[in-house]
Amino acid sequence: MILTINCGSSSLKYQLYTTDLSEVVAKGLIARIGEDGSYSDHKAGGRGEKVELPVPDHKTALELMLASLMHADYGVIDCPAAITAIGHRAVHGGDVFVDSVVVDDAVMAQLRACVGFAPLHNPCNIAGIEAAMRLFPGVPNIVVFDTAFHQTVPPEAHVYALPYALYAKSGIRKYGFHGTSCRYVSQATADLLNWPIEDMKMVICHLGNGVTLTAVDGGRSVDTSIGFGTFGGVPMGTRSGDFDPSIIFHLVNQLGMSLKDVETLCYHKSGLLGVSGVSNDMREVTTRAADGDERCRLAVEIFVYQIKKTIGAYAAAMNGLDALVFTAGIGENSAEIRTRICSGLGFLGVRIDEATNEVARDGYPNISAADASVATLVVPTDEERMIAMDTLRLTPDHLLTTPRGVSARGYEQARPL
Structure with missing residues (x-):
């Protein structure tokens, strides 16, 4: 076993x-x-x-x-x-x-x-x-x-424009995360569409308390939103996502915060929680936004905007898009967030069927509209099965x-x- x-x-x-x-x-x-x-x-x-x-x-x-x-x-x-x-x-x-x-x-x-x-x-x-x-x-x-899947990201996407010695000697670069999830979901998407993964360009939106977007071209990760640490990219439950790094100097030099205070702020007090002032749980934030809470509304809009912008960037990086895939807690369960993100992506060929979107978790993973040129799917992730598959692959038969x-x-x- x-x-x-x-x-x-x-x-x-x-x-x-x-x-x-x-x-x-x-x-x-x-x-x-x-x-x-x-x-x-x-x-x-x-x-x-x-x-x-x-x-x-x-x-x-x-x-x-x-x-x-x-x-x-x-x-x-x-x-x-x-x-x-x-x-x-x-x-x-x-x-x-x-x-x-x-x-x-x-x-x-x-x-x-x-x-x-x-x-x-x-x-x-x-x-x-x-x-x-x-x-x-x-x-x-x-x-x-988690980082292994992203080792195929090319240097132009994973090397930061800092002094090169920091990359060469200290390993400071973009690494990427949620790779185990992305590897499972990308192959599952190809299987669902009956399309060779080697011929597909897709963006995987792993939306949970932690959030990553990954461009997968031919089954290989070619860019991903989280970089060196785990609070970059788009906003998350309590993590900030990308911001101008000069803010850190301002927080330390002008507002008297310690570097430990800044680290805590970026990892634990930002994102949905930081903007809304209420919660890191998207369910609570969207409910309060619908009831008229302006900070919750803003938190949702920032979240959606940054994801939508990243999808467009990755489509440009891959010179095309065949599939947009939602997974993880928010991605799998929030029809509202999926609708908000897909709205305005029609120029890429993304259009969803709202009725199917509402029941995506009931065995209807393909939520694309009939006239969409890009397939949009909701694919439950299964990191544990991916781990089990690799374990089976690497364990000698006589030990099984x-x-x-x-x-x-x-x-x-x-x-x-």
């Missing part, structure tokens, strides 16, 4: 697959790690349990995950040896990792060297891998990097066989997931 682990800064998501990836046997979320109100939510075939309990760190979170997978009532395995391979998400692989890799000492050393590129994310990714290696001794671990005498208890009952 293949286990996928996605360690965020304060959460851990996991899914357990059959070895052929045909079934999800169990899945769960451990949230608010290191915070008040932490909880574990585990599901297996219609059974499971959500409980609040202290989760001080990621090591404890993985121990809770294993306890849930082996639980007497809603567990699905008898012992850790039932897990034959583990796939992990890592946010940042620098320019070292251009593909997913099997973990060894050298890989762990390189991962630690990348911590400075993603200080909020990579440490918890590393903690998850280390904990998994202790809990599942001898089981191969595979790391899937469950040891004799080890059972996957409750498997038949868990199948309905």
Whole structure:
């Protein structure tokens, strides 16, 4: 059985697959790690349990995950040896990792060297891998990097116009994120349209609390909105998106803020939350905007405008556009935001059918109008399946066989997931 682990800064998501990836046997979320109100939510075939309990760190979170997978009532395995391979998400692989890799000492050393590129994310990714290696001794671990998909972005798009030595010696460049999601969604889009991905130009709009737009030409990332850190590009839930960097000097030199204060402002107090003054949740912001809250209305308009502008830029960069794709929390669930973004993109050939747009989550991914020359789709992302696919690809066949005498208890009952 293949286990996928996605360690965020304060959460851990996991899914357990059959070895052929045909079934999800169990899945769960451990949230608010290191915070008040932490909880574990585990599901297996219609059974499971959500409980609040202290989760001080990621090591404890993985121990809770294993306890849930082996639980007497809603567990699905008898012992850790039932897990034959583990796939992990890592946010940042620098320019070292251009593909997913099997973990060894050298890989762990390189991962630690990348911590400075993603200080909020990579440490918890590393903690998850280390904990998994202790809990599942001898089981191969595979790391899937969000940045790997964007290693095909050409130099003219990933090198900043700063002194070249900062790029050559210090690795300061655009890296891009949500690559695992983009890779899955771009191939799923080609499959849905029955169109060879090698012949397609598409823009993937990954719209959630974190937001990235990615230009995918022939199945390869050629530009993406988030750059060196994870607050650039278009505005997000609490992150600012791009702004004039001279503002930082003004905040420090004229308003007396520390660099730590500015970092907190850019990552945690900006975006939808910063403009609206209300929330980082698009659902609440759009509801209040409809009720006449002007700052919420402005927050939505800024969000939509910056996304629309980026789509146009990427169409120009690729010299065309065949598909516009929405995914992730906002992209998959907000018909209003999709309508607002697509409005005014008719010059590119983007036109949507409003009736289909309203029911896109009910099995109607293609929301294009009949006369549209660009296909517009809503494609649910599945980073966990992409991680599982790479884990299966990189694990030697002889290691994928469950040891004799080890059972996957409750498997038949868990199948309905």
